[in-house]
Amino acid sequence: MATFKMHLLVCGGTGCRASESENLFHNLRTGIIQKGLENDVQVLTTGCFGFCEKGPIVKVLPDNTFYTMVKPEDAGEIIEEHIIKGRKVQRLLYVNPLTSEKVEDSKHMGFYRKQLRIALRNCGFIDPENIDEYIARDGYAALGTCLTEMTPEQVIELMKKSGLRGRGGGGFPTGLKWEITRASKADQKYVVCNADEGDPGAFMDRSILEGDPHSVIEAMAICGYCIEATKGLVYIRAEYPLAIERLKIAIKQAREYGLLGKDILGTGFDFDIELRYGAGAFVCGEETALIHSMEGFRGEPTVKPPFPSVSGYNGKPTNVNNVETFANVPVIINRGAEWFASIGTEKSKGTKVFALAGKINNVGLIEVPMGITLREVIYEIGGGIKEGKKFKAVQTGGPSGGCLTEKHLDTPIDYDNLIAAGSMMGSGGMIVMDEDDCMVSIAKFYLDFTVEESCGKCAPCRIGNKRLNEILEKICKGEGSMEDIALLRNLSNVVKDTSLCGLGQTSPNPVLSTLDNFYDEYLAHVNERKCPSGQCKALLQYWIEPENCVGCTACARNCPVNAIAGERKGVHIIDQATCIKCGACMEKCKFNAVFIK
Amino acid sequence: MTKIKSLNDLRAIKASVEAKMNLRERSDAPEKLVQVKVAMATCGIASGAKAIMDFMVNELDKRQIPAVVSQTGCMGYCFAEPTIEVTVPGKEPIVFGYVNEKKADQIIEKYIKNGELVEGIIPVNYESIESK
């Protein structure tokens, strides 16, 4: 068996493949064999390096050389110079844009990485079921510092200075929230962690609770210290059994160590945490609804004010923050407000975790500094669009958000820019759509969701969303009119303007943002009775191109409704009245004779 | 477990655990252990991470390779689940994606035993707070 002395890692990400990394790989491998080095040097493709704009990438191990923009014809030089002679190919080295220096060892070029993991610092690193590993990574040091060296006011001041804003979507300054709750006088107060992550397509909070539950526990205790609460509650989705399990283990371990319970670290501070389970209601992500749910009621929101900071769980002042917000807290204490505030943009500090999903190559969990552009996220971290298709939109903010398009690709991501662009940060779902996605259908998909999840308390959300959905359905069926589009817009604005809680106040966003950005698609559905991306079944027609049809009868035999007529070896015809648009004929035709009109 | 009664207690625990963790990670330490971390969040488990974890534990033992196999949270590479991170003493940690039993077997036989890489490497594409 061979013992390789060197490895050449060729990026096999979609971005690099598009710039001929496959040919490069081929050239490198044949070059190595030609030189008789196949037992010494291994050539491999890897996943995306997240540096697609400089692709293709070749990384050499063990010396960590990082070549960028390598062309297939460069293979020979790399083998000849670097592998045989041991001299790095200078012209292919990465140039630091700031210093214009060439970087020889990629260990020293960490800054090319677009991601920075703060909230996710321990995810995928420590064993979440072992408190010792958390402690080894500075765990509970922040709590210790706060309890022994800082007054609650100082901690709050530090949180305010850090600029941390709520990561659940609202973006309310965390330090300020703590300060308000601290100012509310009561015999009992509560710290609540909102872990009712409900956006379809978002799983950041789940990942943090599964990968680093102690960071949330520690932060809740710190918050308790600041607002003078001795009790914490985690409201978590029942659909997250693993996160619940890990959180339970973590709470147990923290209690055993005395990091929860009475007289924590000998400071006289008491704090403990209980779990409360959600039961499948998206609206419970709204804090007043969440509190009612914890009290054993229907998860219906109530009007604010009074805010939970003044009157919350059981009528007591309650500080509600979400999982990711809490996960940031210990690091901020440990590293200081200035450090945290140095990351991000002017008004949005730190990082944001996104669940990148949809038609993108590297589906996954990413954490990026505020201010990164969508282009960087999609093309460099996400590795571009699946199957090389054309990017169409990215949906952020879940059912409350909107669709961002090509023109927003270079907008820096932060709370305010996303709102200005007609979407919102939301909790961090980021769903990428390609040319095959019909934006009217996407708007309808979200409205389906809102209609399902509306609590029904206020009229505009209960009935308005239903009507919006019905109009969209009409348009998708090709039965819409220009008047419907006008109605859609007016109703969207009224539902936003008049709904009781955040759910209804944002639910029309997917409609409005698609109306704004993809008006042509709406027009095509309404005026031409066509769905440009071919998604709306009712607007499709399957036809057989006579020139391509050889009369093999495959389509007719597979049609479930016998809508296709034709003699063997004769041209076949689809009866449009009978066709149910299942697409079976198109799938079975080997001669590309079936097409969609 | 004994209770941690003060900040100093906490620091002592940190120091000792850190030392232990370094021991198993640092290459120049005499106890050379291979470290395998399996991403065991929901999507990892859903794609079969548990079986991979069991496989690694059993097989490394059977093949008499001194190693520590532990679970960890989501590494973020959901597209490539199950993912595992392998740290061979003296080398950088490497993340392998799309690991099935066949791939796991290759990782042990080729990479852990011989330093030969196998397909499915996921380059780490983020910065940790330590470097910032």
Next chain:
Amino acid sequence: MEMINLTIDNKKIQVEKGTSLLDAAKTVGINIPTLCYLHLHDLDITNKPAGCRICVVEVKGRRNLAPACVTECTEGMEVNTHNIRVLNARKTVMELILSDHPTDCLVCAKSGNCELQSLAHELGIRKLHYQGEQSHYREDTSPAIIRDVDKCIMCRRCEMMCNDVQTVGVLSAVNRGFMSVVAPAFEMNLDHSVCTYCGQCVAVCPTGALTEVDHTNSVIRALADPSKTVIVQTAPAVRAALGEEFGMEPGTLVTGKLVAALRRLGFDYVFDTDFAADLTIMEEGTELLDRLNRHLSGDKDVKLPILTSCCPGWVNFFEHQFPEMRDIPSTARSPQQMFGSIAKTYFADKLGIKRENMVVVSIMPCLAKKYECARDEFKVDGNPDVDFAVSTRELANLIKQSNIDFNSLDDDDFDRPLGESTGAGVIFGVTGGVIEAATRTAYEVFTGKKLEKVEFQQLRGMEWVRSATVDFDGLPIKIGIAHGLGNARKLLEDVRDGKADFHAIEIMACPGGCIGGGGQPLHHGDSSILKARTAAIYREDESKVIRKSHENPFIIQLYEEFLGKPCSHKSHQLLHTHYFDKSKAVEIE
């Protein structure tokens, strides 16, 4: 008091801190329309879920429109209640509500008296731009209440009444989103629930979703049947409210017109439930004195306090919720049932007709009376003592249907013998009235002395729970009063837990007593109407020559001719009842 300065529709105003925009606007003559909002000021009952969003206004600096009913005024606020943004939003929301509401207004029981209908008119809704699927639910008819929840607009008033005020807990919002509606558990029918039929849900429903079971046609048919002698009794609270249905000021007493109208409708005899109320006092008062005397003589088994039993909603309530205490209330039947029982025995005998040929109709401010008269224990061989209980609202409708110009009617008098009553019988219609009436009689019987002053001010008022001590010639008698079943519950729990040492307690299921009953003209949230009715009842009492039940000559005659004495064997047979444990009566279909 901290004052707040703000501007509403360019008018500068100053209000107390804590005032809502809705109330602030009212002070300068701006009536912001509302729908789900309900505030019974004198009773401290409020419903403001801020769910209908009709009262939205624009507050400068806010991103969204604000509901005026729950938005507190803050310093420097600039509010616009009718600019184009607000008007468009309000009308659109109204169109949405109507788009999920049947438009069978012409044949709806609430037509003409429907808050949704009036609001649609006020807002000038002429077209529904938004139309689509409507939510459909099963219709539910119980002995007293009809639920047509397709017409429910989720204002949650009924839910608030049923849970917060009455603590009966039958109604809850169920389901979610578009399918959400207010319903009993498992969306079963009311008659499978612990509903007391107090009708307070009906009294506050702004639409036709909750209405009473309508017996007007049955009454018309009975009146048209020559083989039947149809007699009618009218409850005290009816005369203090019926006028409202004919445009009169709340609190107008229409006793004489009421009698005249009933006579014109064709009833053979027009009698008064007040007569039976006097009878009730005789029976219940005697029972009270009996228990009291036994108690004073050291009988440890005697149950005190004695609780009144004339309110059928209250009877249903304790049968369902406190069955273990069902031996405490008086066994006396309610006036309605005493009347029916006497009518179909004593009076039928006098007329020489069979009970089957007599139809007894009662005009009641109450919906629970419909259920009460249908109870098996108040039937003889299947023939009920009271055939139909008709609400004040139904009577008004009956009068209108019969082309009677109510306002121009001349006053008329009740027939005898069952039409003669005392002031004590009249005050049965208000909270505290039954116990005041009982006190008037019990005092004189117990002490043998004549009352100097028949009014007991300490027993009157609108406070939910009241207590007073009446001096029975040196013996302090402690009396408790509660109206609204939630308050009854509190009082009852105190009694159960030994925290209360009352001798007698009066309970009325409805806020204000019968004058606020579920069958009365709708108050639409104006609690001053209830106060006006109360005042009218006390006026009627004052105008009566005889104000103590035991002085009613026809009551005396009834005992002499027929019953013997109070609590005699005969009166036990005809005028008393027993109660059931209904805690397990809930069935699942």
Next chain:
Amino acid sequence: MASINIKLNDQKIAQLQAICKEFNNDKGELINVLHKAQHLFGYLPAEVQEVIAKELNTSVAHVYGVVSFYSFFTMTPKGEYPISICMGTACYVRGAEKVLDEFKRILKVKVGETTGDGKFSLSCLRCVGACGLAPVVMVGEKVYGRVAPDGVKDILDEYLKQ
């Protein structure tokens, strides 16, 4: 409307009472109690809700109001193998709807229904957080990732054999 009329035996009632007691018969803990009760019975029939209402000293209407509000709670028993199709956005844009249609077609049931033989029930759920595997289908606790419509039959066959 209660769908199935079950009669609870004393042992089951005792178990339910024990659950309520575990939460101090506190009606604020209603949702936790319902979770446990559903775990015990597999669903929450009317009788179970009545016992809970009594134990927690609240109205049955309130309990039902809560049960009918939260999609996690069900009053109908699920099939032997409950099938849930993730309808999160990631799964949706990767074709979850077509997968759902295929399940509906083969099983001949609608969402929320159980097959006549009681073997399968079909439901949709929100994101299970396995977006990397979209579209995702769960049968019981088992997760199937990257399911295509033509893979539906294979999944079902797995259980039909058993």
